[in-house]
Each structure stands twice: as C-alpha cells, then as structure tokens.
Amino acid sequence: MSVRVRFAPSPTGFLHVGGVRTALYNWLFARHHGGTAVLRIEDTDAEREEAGAIEQIQRSLDWLGLSFDESPSLGGGYGPYLQSRRGQHYQAAVDQLLTEGLAYRCFQTPEELEAARADARQTDDPASPTRQHRDLTSDEIRHYEAAGRAAVIRFRTPLEGETVVDDLVRGRVVFEHRLLGDHVLMRGGGAPTYQLANPLDDMAMGITHVIRGEDLLSSTPRQKLLIEALGGTFPITAHLSMILGTDKKRLSKRHGAASVEEFRADGYLPEALVNFLALLGWSWDGETEIMSMAELVERFSLERVNPAPAVFDYQKLAWMNGQYLRNLAVGDYAAALQRHLEDAGSPLATSPRLEELVPMVQEKLGAFGEFDALAGSLVDERAPDDASWQKLQNDEQAGPILDATIAALRALQQFDAESIERALRGVCEQLELKPRQAFLPIRIAIAGSTVAPGLYESIAFLGPDLVFTRLDRARAAVRAL
C-alpha cells in the first residue's frame, strides 16, 4: 500500500511555523516513502475564513519548496482540494448515517444546550448535554419541526466501550466512549463541521497516514468511530507536539515572528527554516544538524519524532541561517540577496554591484535583513549614525588620523584593497597608533558607523571620489569643534 498523506490547514490566517512543521513532516514522510502528499483546504467555516489566506498558504509552501501533488480541483486549474466544494459528498454521508440510525437530528436551542451544560457540571457525566435529543419520539420530532426549529446532525456515539488509538508518536491512547459525547456533524445551516468533513475526506481520498498537531489527538476517537461506522478503515495517526514560545505557551505573534512571511521578510533562507523546523521534534542521529532537503527526505522517519513539546529557539534558527548563508556560492548569495531586497522594496535592490559586496558581508550576516544596516551606506548615500559620529568628533586623534589618511590615499597609484591596506598601515606607523585606534575614525568617516564591512575593501569598493568626499566631510566635522 503506497503512502498517501495530506496537509489540511484551515484558511483562517497565515501559515505559522507550527503549521509549516506539520506540512513539512507530512511532505518528508511522503517523499521518503515515494508516496503522495496532497494539500486540502479545510474551509468548512465560512465565518472564520480570511480573504487571501489560501493564496498566502500556497505562496508560503512554494517558497519553502514543499510542492504538493494532485491539485486539480479549482475549476480545472491548479489548486488544493477545497472542502467548500465537496458539500454533496458530506450530505450523502450524513443521509446514510441518518438512515442507518448512526446519526440523528438534534433540535436543541443554544439556550437549552447551555442550560444542560450548566446542569452537567455537577454530575460525572460531562457529555450528557450533547445527548439530550438522542432518543426523541416521532411525536417530539413532529413537534419541533412544526415549531420551525432548525436541527443539527449529531453522531450517535456508543455509550459504552472505548476506542483505542495506536499513535505512531504517542503509542496506545485509550478513550472512553461515555466521555466523548455526541458531536455535531452538520450545523443548523447544513454546513459540515470539521468532525465530519475531515475524516470523511481522509477516507474518500485514501489517506493512509494522518500527521497533525497534538491539539487534534482528543478528536481522533470521534473521527475513528465515524469512519468505522461508515465501513471505512481509519488511517494510522501521528500526533506532533505543539511548538511553544519561550514562555512555554503556544507560539504566537507576541513571541516574535511566527509566520512564514515574516521569516521571509527578515531575510531567512527557506532551506534554513526547513532544516531548523525539521529538527524541532525530530532528529536523525542526535548529532547531525545541517541537512539538505534531499538528506532530510532520505533520513526522515516518524519513529524518531519526539512526543514532547518544543520551544522555538530564534537564536538557533539565526545561527543555522548564518550557516546556510555562508555556504552559498557568491553568485547564489548575490541573487538571493537581491531577491530579498526586492521583496523588501529596498532601493539597494537595483544596485548592479551587489555581487562585489558579497565577499565583504557574507561572513557577517545572520540574515539578509541585516544587510542594510551593515553595508547600506556603501551603496547608498545616507546620513551617518549619530552615536558613531559623536565618537568621531570626540576622538582627539581623529584630526591627524584623517589628515594622514587622506594624504596616504592621495599618493596611491592603485586604488585596490592591498594598496589601501599598505597605505593605512603606513598611517598607523607614522602616527605610532595601533590599527584598532587609528581605523576607528576612518571607518566612521567612510561608513558612517562603527560597525561596517572590512575597511580596505570598503574603501576600494567606494572608489576615490566617494572616499575623499567622505573623508573631507569627516575632517570638516572634526575641525568644526
């Protein structure tokens, strides 16, 4: 039997890292086994759906390099399976369940339900409120219908016994039927609930393995019961732990970036994010950390998924991204950097000289988002950093250093990094200063900041015209005091 998995997000917002990890594990598992991974959008609740969310989810998955199979449902074009287009299929299943007495109509008003819940709090039968209309007489049904009451369809959950789920990451989990309650399959308006659409589609689509978040573990027995009532076989499940913020709460906006789009905007590489997320809850040998997509596919297995929740460590992601960045060939680095600058709408994106900058910044950046602050002043004309400029002006040696530098650079035949280095070393000897002292004012004059790419390379990159302009400007600022 070949493996078929699905990633089934609801379009209620951006794709966040928890969702990405779920998507990734599904995808890796499918690819590892040469199986199929499909994307299914669970848009059964029109009210909570957010405009553009589907496109955004797809864009994020594309960017990450997670391509899903079989996406033919949208009017002949390409797109994911949409539950909102499968209404008849759900209706047919409900009709069958109704006929066989496996489901029933429930006419409770929200007020009645609430009242029943309040009563149930005192008892040891927490599920009873959901079963109030489980055994209505035909007279009662006629009465409710005559009164024009809308009905929801509830599943007739067995009152006794238990359902066992053999989960690939959690082992055997047992649920008592009496505590489950009769959950709603179809709303008053005729729309299916998740509890109906999700398992039904898994069955209809021949899903063999359900890999999803632990938040859905408790609804697994209901889904299993439903599928088995319909004569189907429930898939094998693997419930992944939650991803937490540093406060151990579910990762969200307030912990920092939590959506794919944000990491992208901050200048992270998709390969790095994928690698990092793969390791959040899974490991290969406990030692190897940097793994390509191909290696992940080859090595991934659900058996090695950790059942414990994991805290999302931004620092480690940053480190890993730096590793990926530094391993890029210059041309690839330049291309990726340019794409990032374009995405960010930065004017630096149009610079034809980005590639020249790469060797100067590649060792220094943890993410492309830092590029502008580090090297922007070499590409753009901009005001110097205030604090740095202050430092320059307070430096008593600055005047003589700048004078000597200007003279030494003026004397140069060749304006390349080696020549510049020799010239600047000469300045140090001449003034009997250590490079770290002598170069500080020069760096501020050149880059407008105490932090910048290598001095010699920066000077060579800017070229004599700009360099002398900036040195003169600094000289004037120092003299003005």
Add this chain to the structure above:
RNA sequence: GGCGCAUUCGUCUAGGGGCCUAGGACGCCGCCCUCUCACGGCGGUAGCACGGGUUCGAAUCCCGUAUGCGCUACCA
C-alpha cells in the same frame, strides 16, 4: 472540574536496563585570531521534575505526585 498528552543542560536534542563519572548543538562565559562587527579555533558552565517500586543494576520499566500544555464549540 473532567479527559488526554508531555516531563534529560536556559533552549533543541542523543539515550530505549549495565557502553552514561549522561553525548552533540544553540546560547552563555573565558582564551586565541582580529581594522569594527562577525566568522573561525580552543576550553568551560549547565541537565535525567519529585517520591515510591521492579531489578544484581534504572535517565531508560511500573505506580503515584507535581508542573506544563491540549481538548472539553453548530472552531479547526
């Protein structure tokens, strides 16, 4: 409250009875390299939640407690 899941350095993890005086990585600290920032190199800090069992022997198995998280919707 009920049900469920989880619990190894600050964080991600290795470990599935003796190989563990618990290994790797990020972070942190120190040293080296060094024109700033980084990178890189070397070294260091730090952990089996607690209590009972089982066993010749437990981080590893069982029970309990604690704590955290999830579910408890006509959300998914």
